[in-house]
Amino acid sequence: MLTAVVPYTGNLQRFLETIKSFLVQKFTADVKRIDQLPQLIVLNMTTEDLQAAETEGLLRRFRSLITLVDCPDLTLPAAYNQAVKLATRDYITFALPGDMFPVGSLAKACVFFKTQTKLVSFISLNTACLSRDTEKFDLIFRKDSPALIELNEHPDLVPIVFSGIILKKACFDSSSFNESLEYDFGLDFIYRLLKSNPKFGFAKTAAFRTTNSLESTEVGSTFALRAEWYWQTTRDFLIPLFKNHVYSDGTLPKYLQHAATYQLKWRFQHNINTNSKHVIDEEVETFFELCGNLLNQIDADIITTKSKFFTLTQFIKYTFLHLKYKDQYTPKYFYYEGNTFLEQDNTVLFKANDQKVLLELLEYDEENLIIEASIDNFVDLTKCRLLAFYAKEPLIVQETYRYAHAKYFSVSVHKRHTFKVAIPKQKLLSTPGAIAFKLKIDGHLVDLSIITKRHTSRLSSSLPKTYWASSGFVLRLATNKKTISVKKATLTTRIKAEYALLSNMLFSNKCPTQLFTLRCLYWLSYPFFSRSRIWLTYDKLYKAGDCGEYFYKHAVTRKDGISAAYVLNETSPDYARLRSEGYRPLKYGTLKHKLHFLHAEAIFTTHGGVHSFNSFTDSDIIYFQNLLRADVACIQHGLTVQQLAFNSNRLFNNMKRYYCASKYEIQNLAHPVYGYEDKSALKLTGIPRYDGLVNQDKKQILITPTWRNYIAMPATAKNESKPYYPGFKNTDYFKIYNSLLSDARLIETAKATGYKIIYLLHPTVSAQIDDYPKRDGIEIIPSLSINYEEILTESSLMVTDYSGVQFDFAYMRKPVVYYHPPKLPPHYKEGGFFYDTMGFGEICTEHDELVNNICSYMLDNCNVKPFYLARQNDFFAHSDLDSSKRIYDDMLDYQKTKTKAFKPAPSDSATNCVQD
Template identity: 35%
Template sequence: MNSYDITVLYAYHAEKERPVQDFPRQTLPAEKIQIIPVWEPDIYRPHKNCLDKVSLAEGTFTILLDEGDSFSERFLERMLQAALHPEMAFAMPALQSQKPLRRGEYFLLRDVEDLEVHIQEEPAVFPANLYGLLIRTSLLKEALLSTAFPCEAEKQALLYILGRIPRFRYLGTEILSYATSLECDHEYDIRCHTLEWYYEPFQKFLLPYLEQNGTTKDTDLLTQLYVIYMIKTRIGANEDNRNKHVISREEAENYCQLFSKALQYVSMSTLLCIQKVSHPARLHTRRLLLFLRLKKQDFSYYPKIRCTKEQMQLISDGEVFCELEQIPLRIIKIDYIDEKLEIDGTYNDFFSQQDAEVFARFGKREYPLVYNGRYARTKCFGVTYARMKTFHVSIPVEPSKEERILNFIFKVQGNEYIMDYSFPAHTSRFAKDFGYIYWRIGTYLSFWSRKGIHVVQSSKWKILKKEVALWLQMWKKKDGFYREQLPLKILNFLLQPYFTRQKIWLFMDKIYKGGDSSEYMYRYAIRQKDGIKKYYLLDKTSADYARMKAEGFQPLVRNSLKHRLVFLNADMVIASNSTVFSFNGYTFARSLPIRGNVHFDVACVQHGMSVQKIAIAQQRLRDNTNLYFCASKYEIQNLSKPEYDYMGYDALKLTGVPRYDGLKNRAQKILVISPTWRMQSALPPTGGTESVSRTYNPNFKETSYYKVYNSLINDPRLLGEARKYGYRIQYVLHPIVSPQKDDFVQNDLVEIIPSIGEMSYEKIFCEGALMVTDFSGVQFDFAYMRKPVIYLHHHDIPQHYEEGAFFYDTMGFGEICHTNDELIDVLCRYMKNDCQMPDLYRSRADDFFAFSDHHNCERIYPVMLEHEKKRTR
């Protein structure tokens, strides 16, 4: 008989082997718990040694936990009670990450307290690894001995265990808040940055296991769910901006053949039905279509349409893929200009355009949609796998006292269906969670209901009724998230007689950091006496706030009441960076109650140059950008492409950009190294907002980005030559990389400068003699002053920018290097020759820039004024 009830394999991940810290206090008596500390130094296999130590377990049950995990005092006691049932394979807690960026968890079922799961029926949840499971020790030892493949031992063990005993107990009330990232935590887990994670689990486990243990017709359900889960985690880690660039675009097609092979063992019933109830394997509909296409190995595949007078469905192999309500008409932007509703929208590309059509109906009139190529793609490994149908439609609002309703109609096989609406953008005007949101358009009032988008004659009484009803809706929201906005909403309504008489322009850079194009534009604008109220937004704790106050300016304080009111009533926002709402603290959820209030246009004055393929960030509707100021004809050329959707809107202006007014050459013997950031090396913004600096990434030192640049700034040959010629080196960190400053090894010749606090871009760029960068827009600052630029396009660092209208080999302002040694050779040559820009690159700069003076603000301001005169509130 075992002397212990439970053995805890307690993993710790310190750099050196050391005694483990105290185990959290438990109500289960200490003498009933055997704790085996296990040192896990390999961050790529965080529980490898624990599996080896299972042989030492003396408890009746065994559980694998990590130092730093958080759980209740009754955790082990309650898990033991559940696991003791003879028909249960193990007990599984609810898993929730301690990391701040994990919003939706793979293994946490909301509002589920306790659940008996049968893995071969309709499992609402299933484990992907052994971590956190309380398993009978004898069964676990037996399972680990049965593993036949060289990787994914934990999944093999679980397949064995659940093959023997297909039931387990899920305890939703026992939350295990885990400290060490799981493989589904693609923001934090280092494994998704390694090539092995993409290939070995498929080549050395999953595919051989499938071939050995199943057929394409009778693979057991858990194995099928593992196939879906393993593919899903790799796609999820590399979708859109999450692309880790481990699998190149060129390699993606061949790599995805592994997915296709594995999916042959997944039935259509599992793919289309079971996965919808199995939480860790659940797929949203766009991703589900990708899985179908991978399984069929046909990327032109569409489900078939089946319809009756009451219902339309999309069918794949006899199973329902989706219904019409899962193809909502997404209103991205709706505006009222020259007595017309100007609507930009999208809907899911789930059916062939030859089989059906979509059009708008307003009152009794019908209007065709004008389709365009605006960027609305979903990519994986940099390759597009899904597109939304994007369109624009103009709908005249002719004088009428009658109520009119706008609907979008799906017409197929002679049947017409009214499409459901979705309002996924800050500029959508409406929100389903707040049915009393209204939007004032001229003499009309517009609002959404289940019948459609209404347009009625406005009156003060109607407005008051809608406003008060909206206040009540905000108050009734249980979580209080909207209640805190209610005083602002009421105050803003009461102050409308004042604000409607004002013209307000809001200028903003990164808010936690000034000194960019918007500050230059603000400084010019504030001197113009035209009756427009102008505000420059900054965080009160930033060094730039103190600097501007000392210079006699009055920056608008971020998150102050005045800031909130100015934002709600601004007529124009002049911004150097995209995601205006995010910088002002509004997530998509937080902006819901104010969508009918905001009416500003956006003028982009740019942080860098728009010559790369950046449609995902800079297409017209990302920020409702109405004016886009450019310094080069090549920017205009790039932004005129269909995916940006600026053509026909008179938005692109060749004027120069404001911050170049401050670029005056005062070169000293300083080499400036300033690469851009990499999406795969940085954490996403905390809380979904860009208005605060990024948090520290604990895995940064494992990236090739860090290794290359840390090696460069500490290279003995570079430092020796710099001393020989009297040069200093400034390594300027991108704002997103700045939290990693202390990771870099310091030396006496290199100053590591984070882009926060009192640092001045203008001072650094004007005093630098030469710039080393990769793809950063700061290259253009140096080229504008006709100072030399050298590019480090290092073989070991994946790039996350694509060339658009600027090609480095024929248009770049300097030599392109691919290794540190090659770069140092070029740097030594430049230092020897006093860092002079060669004629070839000078002529390229002359061709690139439309202007080389310091009158950019002077050219921009009249354009903004003219736009203000034309716009209708």
């Protein structure tokens, strides 16, 4: 009948779920031979004693069906090959811990396989994979997929996961798993089978669920954090696969082209924008070249196809086409039946009519309606013209240069064309009409649809009946999303617009009831909140003690009608602390918090997206973004001296103020990519947490490296810290700093000079504290349990790599030593702070060099050297404890004046896409 092979890798619960789902299967009601019973081969990949483990009696109860193999020193493909030799049934399947066989599914699969046994070497169950984005199970195959899948006819149905595959045991008589492949050995095996017989069976009625997400082969996969996952798949799996399957005319089977495109897609998707894992940074050009060579053998129509699991994002399509064609990427335009297309090598790449304007900002200054938007550069804007119209009259389209990049592996591969349009209010008053955007290509006008993704767009293209009422006008996005209508606002038009939106929310199956209720409560509470001036701030939602807390504490001392609020997760230890100090922090996620956010006059942010830090998801905020009126100010977490345009550009939160501690921050933020055309938004005030930095030296050496996104698991929620990462001890990060903490000379010198050494874990890796061995003279502290002000003011010397708290330390004019080992490159590229010419201390790249410098400082009482003191004095604009006051006063002035937005005079470069 059937043998199942299941490895045990340490997660007992997931392992038990899988083997139980297999052992309870009933394959036949009348068992006459032992081979009619299932066989389970358990591969113990650990040194644990599974016989003694708490396996709920399963290993004993089913001992006649279970073969246990201890193989802790084998790789998984080698262990699978061992298991094949022990398999005694006609069919065999391989399942990972967490995979589930629903009751009755395998009996159906085996019956089905018998009907196909002369036609195919393997079948696939109706596999559903867990999506890491939606946390739901998605079926791999289409509902209309045939029982016998001929891949020459349906190449996009090629198997893309090895889980859920049942093979004939006889397939292994002349072949085995490739033991040199760590990640793709299963797919490699079945693709080799398909070479001689490109078809397989699809058991539609036999369900199978795998918690292994489509983009990896295990839940919480850390594969993307390993360089081998990139190199082995391309160099050792796909390239040999292509060579072995190429046809005599040099082409490849379409199904392999689909399979390879899928594999490449996830390598890139795992490293988009700020999610780059930084594991192949030094060799990314070589990796791109390798991918380009593979893509050169993949037809362009495969890259641009639209299939359930093979559809690529526009950015990946664009990237893959450039890697494929290299310098030969020169698409041509042709016009057919009212549509404009881009083609290369007789393959349609893009449809220009599908281009969309991304509306990113709507707001008013004293004289104009301001529109800021962007459009993909997939069409060559040097060969066509972007036009904007109001009431069918042309408008000036001003090109802007703010951040709008798509990056893979930290390399910018695409930049959207960003632009700005200003429509005088007087024109809106005198001429009711609609705003529209068009492309002019070879004399043909292409109407562009309007989409939205940011809450700053006010309107939402995914919300019917969306509107925005402000400054005496009501704006609506047309049903066809081609135009934005503008009308004078009256009480009647406002009420009608709101009634239409609320009705849509109430009767829509997409809008949760609680969001409809919240919007109603907004209007019910409006009379009360409209008389309040709410200034809202926060830090990390699970940890206080940053600029938000300091600013909040200053704000509550001012008696000028401002209602200050500080948002914090109730489960944070700092919540109880603040309450004990007499403050009343606002509980994150409560109704009170959400109403405060919706009615706020000003928001002082330290991190990322404002709405997500105020308990509104991207899908929630669309129902409320036309209500938001708060002016957003950045009071910072770490100083903006690196290249941080991705989330520090003006439009990310429609920032009205950006408060800085150094002139070098101002210089960095003044670059066009940040989008601060009005430089008065950049204020040199200092940042709030510096108000608590009074030197209280207690002879401490503080070692506090920053984190890397590739050494931590993702947080389960915005308001929670990151969970424990089992692979942390295998990272260079752990090995390098653990070696430093165990250095005997460092510990002895500290003891001899009376210093205590503190290793402060970054909040994102605080869960790893137990990975570090305990040592005399070394105190290891998680950030979540300390008071930053205390530990910084009481320390004498800081050792860090790139942590932003170096600036706090230097603000007190204390010495800093940098540790920049080559194996630990920084998160960000240098922007306005260059360590070799501006750093506040010595830069060490080797272990012994670092220990020498630390010991030297301890022997000299940790005095800051004059050379570095001069750099500190040059860097900071202030040295007092009044940053919060300056920020508060500036925002008061801004609220009083609300000066009109800066409007640069039109220039030739700014008006090159104006009216035709």
